Amino acid sequence: AQSVAQPEDQVNVAEGNPLTVKCTYSVSGNPYLFWYVQYPNRGLQFLLKYITGDNLVKGSYGFEAEFNKSQTSFHLKKPSALVSDSALYFCAVRDIFHGGATNKLIFGTGTLLAVQP
Amino acid sequence: DTGVSQDPRHKITKRGQNVTFRCDPISEHNRLYWYRQTLGQGPEFLTYFQNEAQLEKSRLLSDRFSAERPKGSFSTLEIQRTEQGDSAMYLCASSGYEGAMGELFFGEGSRLTVL
Numbered sequence: 172a173q174s175v176a177q178p179e180d181q182v183n184v185a186e187g188n189p190l191t192v193k194c195t196y197s198v199s200g201n202p203y204l205f206w207y208v209q210y211p212n213r214g215l216q217f218l219l220k221y222i223t224g225d226n227l228v229k230g231s232y233g234f235e236a237e238f239n240k241s242q243t244s245f246h247l248k249k250p251s252a253l254v255s256d257s258a259l260y261f262c263a264v265r266d267i268f269h270g271g272a273t274n275k276l277i278f279g280t281g282t283l284l285a286v287q288p
Numbered sequence: 289d290t291g292v293s294q295d296p297r298h299k300i301t302k303r304g305q306n307v308t309f310r311c312d313p314i315s316e317h318n319r320l321y322w323y324r325q326t327l328g329q330g331p332e333f334l335t336y337f338q339n340e341a342q343l344e345k346s347r348l349l350s351d352r353f354s355a356e357r358p359k360g361s362f363s364t365l366e367i368q369r370t371e372q373g374d375s376a377m378y379l380c381a382s383s384g385y386e387g388a389m390g391e392l393f394f395g396e397g398s399r400l401t402v403l
Contacts, residue, residue: 205391214292214394215331215379261330274319274344276392278330 173198175245175262177279184252185287192247192282194262203265203272204245206236209281210258218260221245232256252286259283290314292395294380300401301370308366309398313382320363321392322355323379324348331379337363370402 174197184190196202206218219230226238236247247260259281266275293312301307313320318339323331334353336344339360349355352370357363367374377399381392 207394212396214396215381215392216394217391220391263330266333274321274336274338275333275346276331277333280328280330 173202173264173266173277175204175264175277175279177260177262177282179282180280181283181285183285183287186254187251190249190252190256190284190286192260192262192284194245194247194279196243196245196262196264198264198267200267202245204236204238205263205265205276206230206234206245206247207261207263207278208258209261215261218247252284254286254288257284257286292380292382292393294378294395294398296398297396298399298401300403302403303370303372305370306366306368307370307400308364309378309380309400311363311365311380311382311395313362313380314384314393315361317382317384317393318360319383319385320357321381321383322363322365323381325377325379325397326375334365334378367400370400372402375400375402 176195204221207215209215219228221228221238229235234249261281262279263276266273295310320337322334325331333346334349335355337357340357352368355365377397379397381394383392
């Protein structure tokens with residue numbers, strides 16, 4: 172079965188410093204990988220996705236993610252963190268059934284990003 | 289606001305009662321999804337509609353749960369004979385064709401508390 176793991180429950184970073192939120196995946200076949208963000212009292216928002224192509228994917232709000240097939244990772248990064256980036260971040264993978272992609276996303280447990288001023 | 293809207297935002301009920309949640313997707317979106325999220329966990333897929341057809345359904349969706357999208361627009365999720373374990377945030381999302389690649393637009397959710 173497809174799965175993603177987010178090994179850190181919380182990441183703390185100072186404003187202006189680079190940030191990384193980690194995600195590893197386990198899939199059969201080629202992965203479709205995503206990052207979503209959840210701000211307090213707001214719905215989940217799409218940040219970026221990797222389907223195929225360049226391993227470095229750029230997304231919303233200055234975020235990017237690097238797909239690494241050998242390490243089965245898809246870490247979310249940003250060169251300079253803002254206090255407003257503080258939120259809950261979810262990695263997700265599209266499920267596969269009988270070799271075909273489904274319409275179901277499998278989410279990780281989330282990582283709380285806290286950016287201190 | 290032209291985003292996904294869910295109603296009610298909060299529902300408190302007693303065990304054994306039935307509850308119904310409504311989701312109004314973004315108007316031009318033909319795909320609609322229900323997820324459930326409990327504290328400390330990521331969203332878990334419940335079901336998926338393309339227009340009015342329910343095409344995928346999770347094993348999490350027991351026979352007490354039923355979802356409909358009768359005219360391919362809004363959707364309802366009904367939980368019969370609620371149990372305390374049903375307490376969760378119920379999330380609705382929608383997408384257009386491009387959403388087949390995973391870009392979903394989520395509502396703010398309906399929080400259910402079963403006493």
